[in-house]
Amino acid sequence: xxxxxxxxxxxxxxxxxxxxxxxxxxxxxxxxxxxxxxxxxxxxxxxxxxxxxxxxxxxxxxxxxxxxxxxxxxxxxxxxxxxxxxxxxxxxxxxxxxxxxxxxxxxxxxxxxxxxxxxxxxxxxxxxxxxxxxxxxxxxxxxxxxxxxxxxxxxxxxxxxxxxxxxxxxxxxxxxxxxxxxxxxxxxxxxxxxxxxxxxxxxxxxxxxxxxxxxxxxxxxxx
Ligand code: CA
Numbered sequence: 169x170x171x172x173x174x175x176x177x178x179x180x181x182x183x184x185x186x187x188x189x190x191x192x193x194x195x196x197x198x199x200x201x202x203x204x205x206x207x208x209x210x211x212x213x214x215x216x217x218x219x220x221x222x223x224x225x226x227x228x229x230x231x232x233x234x235x236x237x238x239x240x241x242x243x244x245x246x247x248x249x250x251x252x253x254x255x256x257x258x259x260x261x262x263x264x265x266x267x268x269x270x271x272x273x274x275x276x277x278x279x280x281x282x283x284x285x286x287x288x289x290x291x292x293x294x295x296x297x298x299x300x301x302x303x304x305x306x307x308x309x310x311x312x313x314x315x316x317x318x319x320x321x322x323x324x325x326x327x328x329x330x331x332x333x334x335x336x337x338x339x340x341x342x343x344x345x346x347x348x349x350x351x352x353x354x355x356x357x358x359x360x361x362x363x364x365x366x367x368x369x370x371x372x373x374x375x376x377x378x379x380x381x382x383x384x385x386x387x388x389x390x391x
Contacts, residue, residue, distance in 0.1 A: 169214035170194035171279070175232065175245070176222050184217065185273050188279075193384025194210030208234050214284055217275070218262075219245045220253065228260060235261040241282045243275075294329045297374055297389045301329055310368060319344060321364050326378065328387040337384040361385055 171193050175181035181197050188195040196211070198204035201222040206296045208216055208230070216234075222228035227244055234240065241263045246253045248267070257265050263343075264278055294301040296391060298311045305324055308315045317325060337358045346356070361377065369375045376387050 169212055170196055172196050172198065172204065172207055172211070172213045172216045173214065174198045174201070174227070175217075175219045176200055176220065181235065181271075184275070187276075189275060193279075201227070201230045205230045205233055208240060209237060213240050215279060216240055216242045217279070218242050220257070221247060226255065227235075231257070231260045231262055241285070242370060243268075244279055294326075294332075294387075296329055296332055296376055296387060298372075299329070299368065300378060301326060308368070310372060315367050317364070317367060320360060321367070324360055324364055325368065328385060331387075333386065333388045335380045335383050335386045341384065355386075 171188055173181060173184050173188070173195055175184060175197070176199050178199070181199060185195045185197045196207060196213075198207050201224050204216075204218065204222070205225065207213075218227045218230060222230070231242055231244065234242070242261070244257045244262045244265045245268055246257065246265055255267055263282055266275060266278060292302070292304050294303065300309045301311070302308075303326060308317055308322070308325065324341065327341065327344055341357050361379075365375075365377050369377055374389070376389065378386055378388065378390070380386060
């Protein structure tokens with residue numbers, strides 16, 4: 169997958185793109201914030217090198233808007249070695265930063281590290297149809313209406329929702345939600361699923377939790 173460079177200074181941008189290409193990467197270059205954001209949302213990049221000072225839309229805004237939709241790793245470039253800038257970038261969801269001017273070898277080393285790591289951050293808000301799970305706030309709504317869940321019910325829902333479309337066996341669910349192995353008695357999972365369904369599915373026309381006979385459960389939107 170390619171790397172996206174968002175850098176408005178023509179020489180710096182061309183130099184970075186050329187350097188990455190010579191190092192064997194495919195690299196796209198955007199020269200302002202809106203173009204960078206559009207490309208980042210449209211295409212799947214392995215990594216984004218994002219300058220902070222950009223015309224039309226600054227790097228902070230690009231990063232913030234990107235994070236509403238995608239977890240692509242971001243290495244941001246800042247002109248000042250300022251702790252406020254660094255903290256701001258990391259809080260907005262940047263994965264690493266580099267202070268200008270930097271040696272190209274340094275950039276390359278950071279890129280390699282980030283690529284090895286991959287996107288590790290979990291989505292903070294998971295959506296499935298009209299169900300919304302705010303993972304940090306532990307808040308669940310469906311069609312905008314608040315649903316109160318117990319801690320275990322939330323853990324179960326979170327697990328199924330973040331692996332949506334994937335069948336989870338009873339023993340997988342048991343080990344991840346209860347941190348136990350239920351080799352023989354996975355009834356506890358069935359009971360918990362029934363309780364969860366009563367809250368998030370039964371009152372609604374569109375069902376999201378599905379039983380896969382002989383295998384387990386999965387969450388998905390079935391048209
Ligand atoms: Ca700049």
